[in-house]
Amino acid sequence: MDPQAKNLTAEESLAIITTMISDAQGKVQRNSFFFLFWGWVVAVANIGFYILIQAGVEHPYLIWTITIPAWIFTIIKMLRRKHERVAKSHFDYISSWLWMSFGVIIFTLVFFGGKINYQLTPVILIVSSIPTFVSGIIVRFKPLVAGGIAFWICGVIAFLVPFDTQPLIGGVAIICGYLIPGYILKYKTDKA
Numbered sequence: 235m236d237p238q239a240k241n242l243t244a245e246e247s248l249a250i251i252t253t254m255i256s257d258a259q260g261k262v263q264r265n266s267f268f269f270l271f272w273g274w275v276v277a278v279a280n281i282g283f284y285i286l287i288q289a290g291v292e293h294p295y296l297i298w299t300i301t302i303p304a305w306i307f308t309i310i311k312m313l314r315r316k317h318e319r320v321a322k323s324h325f326d327y328i329s330s331w332l333w334m335s336f337g338v339i340i341f342t343l344v345f346f347g348g349k350i351n352y353q354l355t356p357v358i359l360i361v362s363s364i365p366t367f368v369s370g371i372i373v374r375f376k377p378l379v380a381g382g383i384a385f386w387i388c389g390v391i392a393f394l395v396p397f398d399t400q401p402l403i404g405g406v407a408i409i410c411g412y413l414i415p416g417y418i419l420k421y422k423t424d425k426a
Contacts, residue, residue: 268308269416273408275304280355280405287398295352325372336365355400359389359407366411377415384410 279298286294339361347354367382369375388407392400 266416266419267311269412270420271308272304273412273416275301277405277408277413280401280408284398284401284405287401329369329372332365332368336361353397353400355404356389356392359385359392359404362407362411363389366415370415375415375419377418381411381415 279300282297283294286297340358343354343357343361350357363382363385365382366385367379370378370380370382385407388403388410392403392407395403
């Protein structure tokens with residue numbers, strides 16, 4: 235530690251923490267696009283999967299291939315936005331790794347889904363509750379916290395319903411967990 239470092243008062247420390255949280259909230263608001271984009275992609279995939287199952291389509295899971303161009307689009311958009319970032323706070327660092335680890339877990343679950351007879355929906359919903367809930371806590375945004383809780387509740391419900399109903403529960407979870415908080419964030423951003 236630098237011997238010349240100034241000892242902060244409680245008020246100064248609180249002001250720094252408040253500024254960091256405010257900055258993180260602003261970045262989350264600017265990133266409402268990703269909550270909305272992925273909310274719609276996954277909601278359409280879930281509800282489409284449910285409809286295709288009910289219609290007796292032979293390979294209804296193929297609807298999930300819509301996520302491939304969505305990932306490509308997301309990566310390109312994130313790389314373009316990377317140039318906009320000026321400073322990265324500790325909250326940004328934590329959030330980035332939280333969501334990256336979430337992506338790795340989802341990829342792993344999908345890749346090894348056959349090991350659990352492709353009963354992925356309940357597990358993915360419960361895992362989705364973690365980064366959503368924690369992100370809401372980090373930025374002190376109650377709709378995102380509620381979205382994380384909604385993911386967990388829908389994950390529990392998905393364990394209790396038949397396989398062919400699980401995608402419908404997944405669609406509801408996405409609406410409550412991503413779309414509603416995403417539109418609230420967008421509204422707050424547009425209003426600011």
